[in-house]
Every structure is written in structure tokens, then in C-alpha cells.
Amino acid sequence: MRDSEAESGHGDRPRRRGQGELESQILHVLHRAGRPASAAWVQEHFDGELAYSTVITILTRLHEKRAVTRVRDGRAYLFTPAADGAGLAALRMRRMLDAESDRQAVLASFVTALSADDEQLIRSLLGSDSAAESGS
Structure with missing residues (x-):
């Protein structure tokens, strides 16, 4: 396979997600839950395959950005969206402006x-x- 095929998303390699795309997709799954949901629930309902550690990392980042809230449920957390996709984009824009x-x-x-x-x-x-x- 040529390098240009990998860069363009052709060939054996999957297409690389754009910046913030995975966060938006996970946020969308969380919205579909309609109630506080665990990382395991998000992983199970994600369209595609994601490692549990990846889901936890993204949910933690979303929490740090105040795009989700979380509450303890035993040893785990339950996550609730605090922003939708548009709200997440606005948070990113505001953070860049503040910098x-x-x-x-x-x-x-x-x-x-x-x-x-x-x-x-x-x-x-x-x-x-x-x-x-x-x-x-």
C-alpha cells in the first residue's frame, strides 16, 4: 500500500477521525441513553468498536470540559450530557478564544x-x- 492511500483513508487502514469527532460521537450515544449511563453502556451502544479505556478517556475529557456531568455509582461513574454537539463546539471555540x-x-x-x-x-x-x- 502506498503512503498516499493510508493518508487518504484508502487501503487497509481505517479513516482517522477528525479532532473532536469521537467526543461528539460519544456525546451523541450518551444523549440516546436518556438517563445517566455508565462507560460500559456507552461502549456497548457505540456504533463501531472502541476499547473500554478509550471510552473512559473520552468521557473524562468531556467531564473536564463540562460537557458531561458524572455521579458515583459504586466504584464506577454514571455520566449525563450537559451539552449537545453544538454546545461542545461552542465550548471548544470559547476555550480557543480564551487562550x-x-x-x-x-x-x-x-x-x-x-x-x-x-x-x-x-x-x-x-x-x-x-x-x-x-x-x-
């Missing part, structure tokens, strides 16, 4: 790279927040 010293430059760069439709959506969301705060 930069010049917030204005980062936000300005972000806004200027938006499509016209996305820019209008943000304006609409900001406008509705302003209207709600002023009591309109």
Missing part, C-alpha cells in the same frame, strides 16, 4: 472569514439578545 491574548483581533479575524449567511445569522442572534435585554 489568545488579543480577543478583539481573534474575533475580528473570525468574523471577516464568515460567509454572508453566517454573518447575517450572527447579526440576527446578537440583535435578538439585545432586544431581549432591553425588554422588547
